[in-house]
Amino acid sequence: MKQLLKTAAVVAAFASCGAHAETFDFSYVFADSSTVTGSLSGDLNGEFITNISNVHVYLNGTEFSGAPLFAAAWNTTTQNWDNTQEAKVSTNAALNNFIFADANVPTDLGVSNYLYFVNDLSSAGNGVFANNINTGQIALDSPASGTWSIAPVPLPAALPLLISGLGLLGGTARRRAASV
Numbered sequence: 001m002k003q004l005l006k007t008a009a010v011v012a013a014f015a016s017c018g019a020h021a022e023t024f025d026f027s028y029v030f031a032d033s034s035t036v037t038g039s040l041s042g043d044l045n046g047e048f049i050t051n052i053s054n055v056h057v058y059l060n061g062t063e064f065s066g067a068p069l070f071a072a073a074w075n076t077t078t079q080n081w082d083n084t085q086e087a088k089v090s091t092n093a094a095l096n097n098f099i100f101a102d103a104n105v106p107t108d109l110g111v112s113n114y115l116y117f118v119n120d121l122s123s124a125g126n127g128v129f130a131n132n133i134n135t136g137q138i139a140l141d142s143p144a145s146g147t148w149s150i151a152p153v154p155l156p157a158a159l160p161l162l163i164s165g166l167g168l169l170g171g172t173a174r175r176r177a178a179s180v
Helices: 002-018 158-179
Strands: 022-029 035-045 048-059 070-075 080-082 097-101 114-120 125-132 137-141 147-152
Touching: 048 125, 070 114
Parallel strands: none
Antiparallel strands: 022 035, 022 147, 035 048, 070 080, 070 097, 097 114, 114 125, 125 137
């Protein structure tokens, strides 16, 4: 029974280290020095972040209202935002194709706070646009000429959690050896 519990603890420790979404911080500095910052949760797969959720966006320090923010992608065939396509958020700015909005585009027409970043030279153009209705602020780069960055937020608690789990396993093994 103890061996089964020990094996389950090891499996759970390794699963918790690798099977969770990361939090990413992002920013875009427009040519006019306006700044969009924010965070999102997702999984990094190559240059793309998938399974996007928990999006927060700030334009010049003021958060977009209407949480949760919805994510969608520009569809070059229909020439419209498409909530059936996953937003393409990338570590490479030239690959971005997303909108984060306070309504589910295109089904809800009441979109007032949004950030979009599109690289579609054939139809939508190449640009970044942010609109925060709360403050009346807008920022636009067309073509996208500002600075994009996105990086995972370090999770300082992960290492101590792993170490404490390994310590617990070591203590259990020591007690088991002492009782034999």
